[in-house]
Amino acid sequence: MASTRSPIRRRFLIGLPALVILLASCADGRLDATDPKGVNAEAIWSVNRLSGWMATVVGIFVAVAVVFVVVKFRERDTDDPDEVPEQIHGNKKAELTWTLIPVGMLVFLAVATLPKVFDLNEEGAGRTIKVEGQQWWWQFSYDIDDDGEYDDIITANEIVIPVGEEVNLEIHSNDVIHSFWVPQLNGKRDAVPGRVHPWKISSTEPGIYYGECTEFCGLSHANMQIRAVVLEQSDFDEWVRRQLEPAPLAASGDAAEGAALFAANCVTCHVINNGDPAYRVAAENGAVLQSGVAPNLTHLMSRTSFAGALFEMYDDDGNLNVADLREWIRNAPALKPANAENQQGMPSFEEKLNEEDLDNLVTFLQTLGNPPILPD
């Protein structure tokens, strides 16, 4: 029953790891771990290149062996049907050889890579930023006055760091398990409720680096993105200075109307630090909703994105993305799956706010903070 088809083509598929690495290295996605920009990401990529090449070499060896065997030893019409192939039951030397060679390769791989595990877990030289994951957004808190409390700058979804500094992260979760991942700056680290996990990120180039939650965390797991904004030291200092300013109290006009609407509807979850107690709902015992369970909006306009970094705050010309912002306030669950009845995600305000209310709210939000400082 000799086959008329050549089974050679499919053997080439075994070279896939090589192909993968080739193709991936010319991809230019914004989550591309093969294009590292930080020292840790670079260290990881060098480890992955090593293991990738070793896998490719072994894969090609096996592929060649399979192709050779399949071509050379296939049954041919000219074969004598009475000829029985030599019944070889094994060969101790050969088997020992191909046991020991992989052992040697793996010992090499272990020696070459295991120290990196400890390197990655060593504390960085820079400042520490508190990271909190919750369904389905990230909060980043800074301790500027060195009092041990991460309460000086509180921002959402965008972590701003100075270039070159190895910033330590203190990763928390407020509900389920999430995972913090900005692939071009470092690998991931889970945020586990009840535990504090140290990790670090750093970048050698200013820029905006993208990240995502990578531990399944429920309905909107796909919509819990991260931006790491890496600034020159002087820009970073300016960013800190501006973030420390309280939000202005809206005095009059549409913005004041919006402020009143905000105090009536939004402060149940959102916070604005402007010294006015009307903007903060006291944390009552046992209350599920309280100021702070949703992003702190004090410097909303200084961010490049909103809603779990799902939408751009500004277009390419620097104009505010009013359309999405309005729609977001009107009916957030329509733009980002949520389960607001179970206190998971932002509820719809379609019933509560009319068109004018929405306009006024957007006008008010525009007073919150300066436009973002972008990396060069």
Next chain:
Amino acid sequence: MALTEERPEVLELESGDTTPDVGGFGRPSHGTGWKAWVFTVDHKKIGIMYGAVAMFWFFCGGLEALLVRAQLFTPNGTVLTAEQYNQLFTMHAVTMVFLVIMPLAAAFANYIVPLQIGARDVAFPRMNALGLWIFVAAGIFINLSWFVGGAPDGGWFAYAPNTGVAFSPGHGMDFYAIGLQIAGIASLIGSINLTVTILNMRAPGMTLMRMPVFTWMILVVQFLLVFSLPVITVALVLLSFDRTFDANFFNVSMGADPLLWQHLFWIFGHPEVYILILPSFGIVSETLPVFSRKPLFGYGVIVISGAAIGFMGWGVWAHHMFVSGMGPVSVAAFSATTMFIAVPTGVKILNWIATMWGGRLRFTVPMMFSISLVSMFTIGGLSGVMHSVAAGDTQQTDTYFIVAHFHYVLFGGALMGLFAGMYYWWPKAFGYKLNETLGRWHFWLVLIGFNMTFGPMHILGLQGMARRHSRYGPEDGFDFWNAVATIGAFIILIAMLVMAVNVVRSWTGYRKGRVPQEGADPWDGRTLEWAIPSPTPEHNFDYIPVVTDVDDFWHKKYQRDESGKLRKVADGNDIAQKGDQHPHLPSPSYWPVVLAAGLPLIGLGLIYNLWITGFGLVLLVGAMYGWSLEPATDPDAGHGDGHDDHHEPDGDDDGSSEVAAETEEAPVG
């Protein structure tokens, strides 16, 4: 059948009556029609039903995968909502792992293992039926959730606390937690049964190191099941208590550590990977020698490396948790153990290639699937070694690189092997071969579709595409390879439809006489299952063969002539047993299916109303009562001396089986 020898005597002693009164219930007879299947205790019918039910779930699980792929065909897909997406990827995994690959392996284990060791049935035939029906009940139970408010949506890994009531308030995760406990009972029953069967019921002369490798791998898998299922059961019981009775095992605010769930889940979950793959390793260890016309290269090494994988599989679980924050020392330790489990696996691959080396390869469909396992699994194994590098894994884990890896292992490995097994043993089970031309179409379409679907996922993973995301953005740069993957998935669908057509056409062709009846030994096989007619007679063996070697049947066919040249001295079809004896067999029973029906009712009651649980318990306990009063073999049926004939065949064949075996099985040419 050890127990069947004892039971009737015990009952005789107690009641003085061999026909116990079990109320209004009689005993099913070896009937025909649906009753012959539902009440059967025949390991072959049970094996076929395992296979048929698993293939039904395979199409369901495949449909779930296709919906997921359809959603990811374009950026910001609108085929599914996030809620549906989460349910579908959860159920795709649950279905494929627990309702497809495990029961497909059980199908082969049930059907083939007794034949390979020369036994007439498994050790506990009624328990075997019970395992099947509990598996059926579990599958129905879990999938019932689709129709009563939504399927499980927490992932098959069900990480706490996302699966607690606070974050997953629907009943989906209840169906998951209870359904998998039910499925676990089925697997436990099966594993104990097969372990006892393999250890106690081998034909005379079949020492452990003369066992076919498939049987060996099944034995290793049964040990893995016996030890790993209790761990997941503990985890699932804790989760059920949290969800049903407000317990706090995973409640962080009461001091729980969610990593407990992860450790419990993966202490089960990693041996589970070997539970899924080792049966297929066993299958190709049968097919490669047969179609290469050579013995397995390094039988001992392959057996020992299989067992070594079984042992080492217990020491690698935390490689699923490299980014969980468990600390660098544990990470480094599990990284090292994971690297070295590649050694016995790699040895197997090279031994399989050496088996083919110098042979005369016949490219039948089972052979093609077997070779594709060797090559595709290698890719999955090598990417696995890449993941074992813990520092590197911090970039790979939870991306599509992992999705690519484990599909190369479980589809390219486990499923390819199971397909090989289907084509290989089909004539033994049904008496005719599946069509080879359609089989080739099936093979090539699967191979192309599979590589198109999962090959690009390596690239997507390196590009940073995260798993379990219901959407990706157009700015992420994932469009092209996702489109390719989705097209590939639909090619797999076409391939499976070709296989379905093949099964139907071959069957109708056989009924109409167009497809030939196969003899006992259609492939020139090497093991005992080919020494009996096709399809297998109900009693398997007319007499129990005596085994003197690995590949015993092959040695009956091939011997050296005077000049020392190997020659075929007999045709397998001629020297096979005739299947014309009628030894006494275990009797069918109502109780396994009744008992199994109680379990999903108990589960439903735990979710909705404890009264239903009560009803289920009544059914369960009643069935146990009836079962225990029922002799394993019906004293009123047939030959009826109540004694099993493990060694002594019934009827006119009064001589010892050893003598019979020597005279009839070893014609020397």
